[in-house]
Amino acid sequence: MANKMLKFVDLARAMPDKRTVDTRRQDFGEIYEEYDPIAAKAQASRCSQCGVPFCQVHCPLHNNIPDWLMLTAEGRLREAYEMSQSTNNFPEICGRICPQDRLCEGNCVIEQAGHGTVTIGSVEKYITDTAWEEGWVEPVKPVKERGESIGIVGAGPAGLAAAEELRRKGYQAHVYDRYDRVGGLMIYGIPNFKLEKEIVQRRSDLLERGGVQFHLNSDVGGALSFAELRERHDAVLIATGVYKARDIKVPGIGLDNVFAAMDFLTASNRKGLGDSVPAFDDGTLNAAGKSVVVIGGGDTAMDCVRTAVRQGAKAVRCLYRRDRKNMPGSQREVANAEEEGVEFVWLSAPEAVLGDGKAEALRAQRVHLGMPDATGRQTPQILEGSSFSVEADIVIKALGFDPEDLPRLFDTPGLEVTRWGTVKTDFSTLMTNLDGVFAAGDIVRGASLVVWAVRDGRDAAEQIHRYLQTKPAAAAVAAE
Ligand code: SF4
Incomplete structure (x- = not known):
């Protein structure tokens, strides 16, 4: 060696x-x-x-x-x-x-x-x-088939990793997703220049060949109630991810042409997949020839600025309240964006979106990084009198994601969530407070990386296996 x-x-x-x-x-x-x-x-x-x-x-x-x-x-x-x-x-x-x-x-x-x-x-x-x-990548082949089935809500990375691991153990894995394609954020969120869609699609084909059953356009909590899902399956895994866009409260944020990052990215990804996207075709969600300002400093913000460049935007700026050193996005992606012509406006916070009916400019204020807070990050402090404006035909909010209100969405008020709205699970069993209902991925840890979702999905599959293996014994003891 x-x-x-x-x-x-x-x-x-x-x-x-x-x-x-x-x-x-x-x-x-x-x-x-x-x-x-x-x-x-x-x-x-x-x-x-x-x-x-x-x-x-x-x-x-x-x-x-x-x-x-x-x-x-x-x-x-x-x-x-x-x-x-x-x-x-x-x-x-x-x-x-x-x-x-x-x-x-x-x-x-x-x-x-x-x-x-x-x-x-x-x-x-x-x-x-x-x-x-x-041809070395092959579908899973369980050594023996098991009768128990698991309903997985969400065809993103956590749900898919869990489905594959459960199939490996022989369980019947059913994945439900409200969208029309498998992949979640990997298909509609992440742009092709980082992850071409056929890479995701060949994985979903492989899972299907391995016996994972997909139920697309399946709105759990809508046409299919969560209670019915629990009836259908021996265990349920909630792996919905977090999709609710965080907002900012500044004057003008409700003007036309101010979009949530995911709306902008989904339109672009759907176009790339050959879908009809009226809001793109009529120019609303198309950055071609426009000045674009993206607010945020994470990986989603980088995806937005680089998508806007490829759509032919006139100018693309990324406004972030901290500096380069303190941004959450990957430094490599920042470097790629800069190479592609994106201008970073560091240490700046939005103050107002200006325009008559629709966005025309963004007014921002300069920021100074003060003392570190309890998390160790320096606190941004507005520098009074430092306002400036940048042209903005489109403003994109890439400020992160919060969980949807799952107890309400699933009409299951008994499902315990944290004060942030993420689903509460037992740290060792990964089960929620509802018997046989597990949760994994962003809906438990908050918006995070695909690799963490894969890890969580694998761990959940292991815990669901344990639960199903010990359940008959537990039931028998209770009956004695
Ligand atoms: Fe190799 Fe890992 Fe060590 Fe780097 S940290 S040199 S990749 S073993």
Whole structure:
């Protein structure tokens, strides 16, 4: 092994090539090229095979990163794939959209030592894309079928990971989603330039071939009551995600052409999928030729600004109340956005949307970062008299997401939620206060990363299995 690894001393970090800014601004294709086999092997060989691999420690899935890097460096790609998929249901998706600079790569020991991180995400993507090309990715094949069925509400990453793991154990997994496609945020939220839709669609086809049954356009709480869902299944998993857009209270926020981020992104993604989107076709949700201001500093804000660029916006600005160092979005995405022509207006808070009926400009105030609060983050403080205005034909609010009111939506007032509206679960069993009803993903932890949703979905599947395995015994004891 030793001669194949530890090459970081002589070999510099090299990401796969990026398409030129001019070409990528013209379309929605992914911006990174694929490694060729030689580059993938070479980059994997930079790993120093740490005794305590901080990359793995900081991966929510605890992926066996050093092991699959070594297998890649040795050219044993199929084994690398088998190892990578053993802890992650969607490695090619995580390889594309995880903010590795905040997780594995940001904690890589050789990054800390100043040599530049191992390009873990790109190698992960290369391994799994190769596996798909070679036909190594196969649907789950349960050793034995079980009669019990589980109703999963939500076809996003948590629901899908749980469905696959439950099928692996032989359960009948039924996934319900109110939308018409499988994938949740991965299909309608994340733009193609980060995650092309066929990547998600081939996963959903694979799950279907593995026996997962999808019930799309199925509105739990609407046409299908939550009580009926519980009747139908031996256990239920709530994995709806969080979709309610956070708002800001400033004058003019109700003007036309002020949109929630998800409305803007969904319209764009639906267009890309070939759907008819009247609000895009009539120009309302199309940024072409317009000045766009996006408010927010997270990954959703980055997705919005970069989508607006590709739609042909005249100018795209991102307004954020903290500075670059303190923004929650991935630094890599900020750099990509800047390359593509997005202007960042740091340390600025919206004061009012100006316009006559529809947005024409955004007035903002300069901000100073004060003392850290209880969470350790510096508190933004408005600098009086610092108002300024920027042109804005479209204003997009990308301020985060809150949970919908599930007890009301599901007509189940007994379902316990936290004061933030997320569903309360027992930390060890992941079950809600309702017997046989579990919850996972953003609806429990609040808006978070896809990789955390995958982790939560896997954990929930394990707990549902335990619950179903012990239930008959518990029922028998109670009957005695
Ligand atoms: Fe390899 Fe970096 Fe992980 Fe260490 S922390 S095992 S060098 S990838």
